[in-house]
Amino acid sequence: MTSILTALVAIAGTLSGSLVTYLLQKRMSARAEQFAQSARLREERLSAYGEFAKAIMDYRHAEFARWEARHGQGGDRELQDARAVAHQKRAAAWHAFFTVQLLAGDAPLIGAAGNLLEITSDVHHASDEADLQHRGSLVRSELADFVALASRQLR
Numbered sequence: 223m224t225s226i227l228t229a230l231v232a233i234a235g236t237l238s239g240s241l242v243t244y245l246l247q248k249r250m251s252a253r254a255e256q257f258a259q260s261a262r263l264r265e266e267r268l269s270a271y272g273e274f275a276k277a278i279m280d281y282r283h284a285e286f287a288r289w290e291a292r293h294g295q296g297g298d299r300e301l302q303d304a305r306a307v308a309h310q311k312r313a314a315a316w317h318a319f320f321t322v323q324l325l326a327g328d329a330p331l332i333g334a335a336g337n338l339l340e341i342t343s344d345v346h347h348a349s350d351e352a353d354l355q356h357r358g359s360l361v362r363s364e365l366a367d368f369v370a371l372a373s374r375q376l377r
Contacts, residue, residue, distance in 0.1 A: 264376060267325050271372040274318040275365060277311070278338050282361045284311040285345035289354055292346070308346065315339060328375055334368040 284307045290296075291304035322335045342361050348354035 263325070267372070268376055270318070270321045270325050271369070271376075274315070274322050274335060275369060277315040277318040278342055278361065278365055281308070281311040281315040281342050282345060282358060284308040285342060286354065286358060288346040289348055312343065315342065326375070328371070331368070331371045331375060334364070334371055338364050338368055 284304070288301075288304040288308045291301040294300075296304075316339065319335050319339055323332055326332050326335075338361065341357070341364055345354065345357045345361065348357050
């Protein structure tokens with residue numbers, strides 16, 4: 223009888239040990255997967271935010287060139303070319319913005335990105351050189367704010 227009881231205790235101990243091992247491994251696996259997903263999302267966000275900042279600066283530069291073509295000594299062809307480049311850069315900025323929207327999950331950050339698009343689009347409407355420089359500085363300032371918000375999210 224004691225041998226049967228000993229065997230049952232051994233079987234129960236083995237089964238409970240296996241169950242505990244399974245549960246611990248499952249929990250560790252879930253944590254590792256969650257960490258990997260978190261790291262992957264962070265890398266995707268870092269890339270998206272960097273691409274957005276680059277797209278905004280490219281768009282800003284194109285808007286400056288567009289303003290200069292309109293107010294400079296260039297002809298209609300130069301203005302058309304500058305406008306076409308600005309439209310391409312605007313499309314790239316919007317694409318980068320949509321990527322930020324998909325990944326950010328943070329309303330203030332998305333709002334800052336949208337604001338950047340708006341103020342960058344208005345650069346070529348400057349009335350004179352001083353206004354152009356002011357609008358360009360505003361884009362840089364707002365971009366610095368966007369980067370600060372993004373940086374906080376990535377920590």
